[in-house]
Amino acid sequence: MHILEELYEMTAFSSLGQQPGVLLMLLVGFVLLYLGIAKKYEPLLLVPIGFGVILANLPGGGMGVVSADLIHLPNDRYMNLFEIGSEYGIMNYLYYALIKTGFLPPIIFMGVGALTDFGPMLRNLRLAFFGAAAQIGIFTVLLGAIAMGFTPQEAGSLGIIGGADGPTAIYTTIMLAPHLLGPIAIAAYSYMALVPVIIPLVAKALMTKKEFKINMKQQDKLYPPKHKIKNLKLAKILFPIILGVVVAFFVPSSVPLLGMLLFGNLIKELGSITSRLADAATGPIMNTATIFLGLAVGATMTHDVFLKGQTLGIIVGGFLAFAISIAGGILAVKAYNLFSKKKINPLIGATGLSAVPMASRVANELALKYDSSNHVLQYCMASNISGVIGSAVAAGVLISMLQ
Amino acid sequence: MHILEELYEMTAFSSLGQQPGVLLMLLVGFVLLYLGIAKKYEPLLLVPIGFGVILANLPGGGMGVVSADLIHLPNDRYMNLFEIGSEYGIMNYLYYALIKTGFLPPIIFMGVGALTDFGPMLRNLRLAFFGAAAQIGIFTVLLGAIAMGFTPQEAGSLGIIGGADGPTAIYTTIMLAPHLLGPIAIAAYSYMALVPVIIPLVAKALMTKKEFKINMKQQDKLYPPKHKIKNLKLAKILFPIILGVVVAFFVPSSVPLLGMLLFGNLIKELGSITSRLADAATGPIMNTATIFLGLAVGATMTHDVFLKGQTLGIIVGGFLAFAISIAGGILAVKAYNLFSKKKINPLIGATGLSAVPMASRVANELALKYDSSNHVLQYCMASNISGVIGSAVAAGVLISMLQ
Amino acid sequence: MHILEELYEMTAFSSLGQQPGVLLMLLVGFVLLYLGIAKKYEPLLLVPIGFGVILANLPGGGMGVVSADLIHLPNDRYMNLFEIGSEYGIMNYLYYALIKTGFLPPIIFMGVGALTDFGPMLRNLRLAFFGAAAQIGIFTVLLGAIAMGFTPQEAGSLGIIGGADGPTAIYTTIMLAPHLLGPIAIAAYSYMALVPVIIPLVAKALMTKKEFKINMKQQDKLYPPKHKIKNLKLAKILFPIILGVVVAFFVPSSVPLLGMLLFGNLIKELGSITSRLADAATGPIMNTATIFLGLAVGATMTHDVFLKGQTLGIIVGGFLAFAISIAGGILAVKAYNLFSKKKINPLIGATGLSAVPMASRVANELALKYDSSNHVLQYCMASNISGVIGSAVAAGVLISMLQ
């Protein structure tokens, strides 16, 4: 009898009665795993996040991230990492060491930079400008969210989903509203995975058949660009250095993200002399960061934090931010076409999101459906890559003005 | 004269006189290196541990792990990692950041999971049950150790050596009796390396010639299993997810170990969609963790901590735990055979240890000696892998009831 | 109007007026990038350092390393890493977690060890002795720097540049004079990159034509060495173990560096049984360490720390230390030749620096210029590798007597 009592004490059933939300959270975890595995929505992130959700919500396992209040000590001090790890276990150690300090998103951005090729953008620089318009969803949803009762910090974190950039969304949320990290990260990555659905939806609603058929190569022939790049390699080395300095002057708060992105890009473009570093940045560093980021973000989603009306608001608001950003990009191109002889396919505005290179591929397929000779991939990549810069800049503005 | 004095002050000879145990510890370090290098006993662990022992005991080098008392501050607070690193150097930094927080063993378990194939177990599920009996050595030695005067926490850490699983033994010891970490880690890994000696020893003592010759494939033909697996890939994906949830409900305290093991296994079974993560888990993450774990565990073995009667007790007790576990597995199969028509080779009980896949290989060779057509490897792997789960569960019970 | 004001506030222009040194520091960053990229001077280090300088000095980005005073709390305590990361951002997190604790240099030395082959040194052991004379620049410049008004700690850090070993210079400076870390790291790596210029310069000034032509192979034939190594593999395994113990007895404070170097070398020499560890040490661990070391060292060079007269002193003093070390090695061989029948090419003294294997290659080419059959590479490697040990020992002496 005594033994069975001890056994029951040890199991999680005792605590389950008090926390019925746990079962719902397990379901959330399963759904995320299903999306990642069967639907292949960003599996590199959704599988760790989903598994993290399951681990975090199993009562008694001590794998859920605890509230920052619990590590806050008197006199405005905080528990140290050794104490956090010893007291609250591995997931809180990962979360407070690597996520809450804002460490991993810039590290991942370094890897993203080392995987990014600014070539297509340099070859069609003018199109980069349309990466700006596609940030409008961020600020529109920010407005709406404040009207709905979110705090400005929460609203900014919600809006940034419209930037279509996972690490940027996570970084902004850590800085402004860390209690919303779980749902915002999931919304960001899920909608990025849904780009093949959302872009056609918005594009078909806003574009005419004729616009789908605008052929960029023909336009280039009719109105040829001014100059060819005679030394692309050198241009690609100078670009991240100079851009880094200039962006940093204008939006210093975007430096942790953009600076690391451009550093990663530089060590990639330098080729063999720094390939050891670029390989490390895109391989072990980025993969390890992805595992720990995914698990720890999942572990923040304990039932008491996640099961709130806000979460639903984030899911709806995130979708709106995404759709409005795409629409903004499309409309900006349409407006441009009103005044320019050289027409631009509005799909290039739609790819002003980040979501590189998936957005461009989707837009390209869409264009090919209307005209099987209309390859717009390289043009889309220009605004697509500039969209990464755009949303990082938007994040910097939000952080500097709301933090 | 003054210069020679300064010189003598700087060398370690001055402190050597006060600590004669140092020479003995250097000898221990050399023996461990010898076992790892010349005898090839788990060199991946014993070489770093052995070198760590040597570095830690060289007086004045500051490479030995200091007592937790020294980092304990008033008001139940602890020095932070920056202070520990600055004050006590690189080894204490590694130890208090990665080991004492219980961080590395789950991380290594993630890698172990990504290297584990549950296929053989799923194909012979019934045999998995015998992984339970092989944990009896843990609790028997726990009893004996308490009778000998060890505290329950120390006895639990000593017993867990019988689980034949390095990371599990280390994790349990960190949680229950960190001052015994060095000798327990060494005993665990040394006996794992001695599996080719210990299994035949115990098996020959307890099994008849007839039992050695029980041919599992013949038995399968005589009494065919109920169902074949029609989609092994999917089964192997579902298994870690569902097992994770169920185990976590029953033994929450085993979640840090088993949860990470199953996560590692999941990202491996998902194949290409998460292979970047699985590669990181089994490659850079696991290898780096192994280096730091080995060096830091070795560095805990300073002469004042290691040269005690307890250490001898651990070495003897650990061996007993190991042998009793093997015996438990064998006897459980023999008991089963009394009541079942379909006979099982008792060697499959002997492999209910962890020590994957060495235990299975040793058992297979042993069976082949008695009957050169009796391949039992796949059957042994079933109980072998379940033994990993079994000892992690046992560890969870010990931690939850003794911590 | 209000909007423009907000915009201006956000940009860095407002703070630029107060800190004109920033522009100078950007120039320093560009020069370092130019040296690393176009001149290929140690690009693995100078590119991250250069980029780190740029990031750190862009006002408002929060990427510069802050003074240790700011993390010093009352009662001799320090902010913890979580607080540092949250308050001062990613670069301070990296710096205070990995650099200021002295963690990364030994980790890099582990990788250096796993890339080092002691074979050439064991085959020409006698030449190893000349690695000692080439440390004279360290102590000469130490003397001079104290005479110039540097504190002994600063002078020691400055002198160690003459050891021609990046990680050793960084480690010593962290321990003795962390405020000089930036310029000393840069001087150390730059002069290492300038070995092809500096060695010929010094050698031509001090050596006669006849000396350049001393043919080591002929000398070996005239006066053959006593014994051949009959089992090089075993000798190379025993060497790091035994050397580790002996050095640690004499210069315990060099253990963090030399111990890790020898551990790395051991896991390399053991071949396949520990190749997983050696691969990790030379691959992901070392590359990751290099990225973080470079960026964080660069980030220490904020304009208020760097733009001082001291920096100029370091650049001049470092060069002198380097040149005097080379001269010391050459003169030691010349002195030896006065008393020995078997002559040694003084270039072998010149390679008593670390800078492996570049110094040896330069010396070899130099020798070939004077006599196209005079291959001295293998002989130079002997003193070259012993120079790594020599400067680590010198660093140990400085740290133990000055800290």
Added chain:
Amino acid sequence: MSENFQEALTLMAVGMLTVFVILLLVVVLGNAIIMFVNRFFPETESKLSNTSPPGQVDRKHLAVIAAAVSVVTGGRGRVLKVEKEG
């Protein structure tokens, strides 16, 4: 009998019981998963694994080339298409 020893006996009972229950669950759950999979998703492996297109013979050569390219380019280059000339 000391109190500690009493506790140890309880531990042994609880511990071995738990281990047996969990491994029993492993067997039961494993069988349930297999039955579930056999019933609802038999042989759909091809859907989940998107790796092996037909043309096994050429793949060998492709593999060798891919390996070479991958190592030489530091894992950055990829072989996208290989066509025979003749």
Added chain:
Amino acid sequence: MSENFQEALTLMAVGMLTVFVILLLVVVLGNAIIMFVNRFFPETESKLSNTSPPGQVDRKHLAVIAAAVSVVTGGRGRVLKVEKEG
């Protein structure tokens, strides 16, 4: 209108303005870099990339051998020179 909403409108204006300015700068700087490069360093790529010596045919074989050596030796061995025997 709430104060927060007012702040949000300012944020929207400042934010979109900044994004447009920065991407305008990307365009302007990009063009400046291209013009600078075209003028002062056209076609000097060979100086910066020191990878591809002539002899393309042999390189294929070399690549295969290098790949094999690299993987077999765990990335430590390197092919320094390959010479034909005949």
Added chain:
Amino acid sequence: MSENFQEALTLMAVGMLTVFVILLLVVVLGNAIIMFVNRFFPETESKLSNTSPPGQVDRKHLAVIAAAVSVVTGGRGRVLKVEKEG
């Protein structure tokens, strides 16, 4: 002469003396190890290195195949056995 300078001179003496002593020890120990090895374990290298079985010719091909398999399978696949068909 300042006190610091005095200290520096001591440092120089202690430092150079130590460096010379240690490198002397390197020479002495190195020679001792070589003599020990030559005397007690000459030419037993084959015991320690368990890598290279006979059949050097086939190994070349094996290496190429292994490299290919390793890279293609992301380092997870291993070539356990290769047999000729004929």
